[in-house]
Amino acid sequence: MTSIGTGYDLSASTYSPDGRIFQVEYANKAVENSGTAIGLRVKDGIVLAVEKIIHSKLLVPEANRRIQNLDKHLGMATSGFQADGRSLANRGRDEATSYRDYYRQPSPVKEVVNRLSMYVQAYTLYSSVRPFGVSAIIGGVDKTGPRLFIVEPSGVAYGYHGAAVGKGRQLAKTEIEKLKLSELSTREAVAEAARIIYLVHDDAKEKEFELEMSWIGDETNGLHVPVPEGLLAEAERKAKEALETFE
Numbered sequence: 001m002t003s004i005g006t007g008y009d010l011s012a013s014t015y016s017p018d019g020r021i022f023q024v025e026y027a028n029k030a031v032e033n034s035g036t037a038i039g040l041r042v043k044d045g046i047v048l049a050v051e052k053i054i055h056s057k058l059l060v061p062e063a064n065r066r067i068q069n070l071d072k073h074l075g076m077a078t079s080g081f082q083a084d085g086r087s088l089a090n091r092g093r094d095e096a097t098s099y100r101d102y103y104r105q106p107s108p109v110k111e112v113v114n115r116l117s118m119y120v121q122a123y124t125l126y127s128s129v130r131p132f133g134v135s136a137i138i139g140g141v142d143k144t145g146p147r148l149f150i151v152e153p154s155g156v157a158y159g160y161h162g163a164a165v166g167k168g169r170q171l172a173k174t175e176i177e178k179l180k181l182s183e184l185s186t187r188e189a190v191a192e193a194a195r196i197i198y199l200v201h202d203d204a205k206e207k208e209f210e211l212e213m214s215w216i217g218d219e220t221n222g223l224h225v226p227v228p229e230g231l232l233a234e235a236e237r238k239a240k241e242a243l244e245t246f247e
Contacts, residue, residue, distance in 0.1 A: 011127040023131055024124055027153035030133035031080040035209065036166035036200050037066065038176065039077060039137040040193055041148040045186040045217015046139035047227075048077040049193040051168070051201050052210045067214045067226075071096035073106055073140050075214050075224035079166035080134030080153075088136055088151075092116050109140040109147035113157050121155025135165040140224065141216050168200025175199060186217040190227055194235035195242050202243060211236060 008014055009022035016022065035051040050066040066085065067077045070092040078085030095115040099107035116138070123129050136151045150165060151157045161181050164172035175196045184192065194211060201209055213227040213235070227235070 012124050012129065012131055013127045021124060021154075024154050027080075027131040027133045028135075031135045031153065031165060032167060032169075034079045034081075034166050035066075036164060036168035036172055036197060037077040037079040037135075037137055038165075038172050038193060038196060039139050039148050039150075039160070039163040040176065040179070040181060040184070040189045041139065041146045041161050042181050042184040042186055042189045042217075044146070045141055045189075045215060045219065046075070046146050046148055047186055047189040047193050047215045048075055048137060048139055048213065049197050050077050050079070050212040051166070051197045052212050054208045054210055057208075061210065062212075065212060067212050069093070069224055070112060070138070071100070071106060071140070071224075073142065073216060073222050073224060074109060074112060075139055075216060077137045077139075077212075077214075078134050080132075084132045084134040085136065088116065088120070088132060088134060091119055092138070095119075106142065108142045108144070109138065109149070110159075112140075113138050113149045113151060117151045117155050117157040119155075120151055120153065124153075124155060137163050137165060139216060141222050146217065171200045172196050186215050186219050187231070190215060190231060191235045191238050194232075194239040198236075198239040198243050 008016035012023040035053045037050045040047045048067050052066055068089040070076050096107045096112050120132050124131050131153045139148045148160050149157050150163050162176035215227055216224045
């Protein structure tokens with residue numbers, strides 16, 4: 001990644017002559033070097049899954065979660081710098097709480113996404129700050145049904161039926177495109193999400209990882225909660241069997 005001339009990557013507030021902001025592109029590279037996160041929007045809810053790379057065998061299992069609550073009906077999975085993800089989650093919780101306090105009702109998913117994306121975009125405007133090195137998949141269920149979005153380091157936000165960010169995003173997207181998402185239930189989507197995460201991790205099999213999953217929908221009465229241990233273990237078992245068949 002080279003600029004035309006020098007010095008255009010020293011600040012997030014400086015454009016290169018060809019209209020690029022290199023600090024934002026570098027932030028995207030930080031996301032691409034992180035573990036994969038995916039989100040599936042199915043007929044009765046949302047499933048989020050993260051490939052959390054284990055950097056040390058001394059780490060406590062389930063510590064440093066990459067899937068977090070923004071509200072009772074809203075969840076966020078991140079890929080990139082973990083500290084940036086926590087900071088963004090805290091802001092998301094503040095925005096969801098602010099909406100709930102003002103309007104006396106749960107916030108629509110798109111409203112929180114819009115507010116978060118504006119917040120992220122503000123960090124691409126000033127030389128005194130750096131862009132967030134994280135892409136966030138935000139999913140929830142509101143009056144309009146299941147909604148799924150990605151907020152990127154540039155501040156742009158897109159709505160998706162199926163989303164993937166991180167190192168294995170290309171293979172994950174290919175696998176998600178094969179699914180008939182509108183016909184899947186959340187319980188079926190849990191198994192599919194586990195299979196996809198195990199498949200994309202196969203390219204980095206020298207590193208161990210922890211599968212982190214949550215869901216929102218009819219099965220959870222509209223609440224964002226971790227997938228039950230029994231169902232998660234069953235999904236992982238099927239994913240490993242599918243991987244052996246694939247090989």
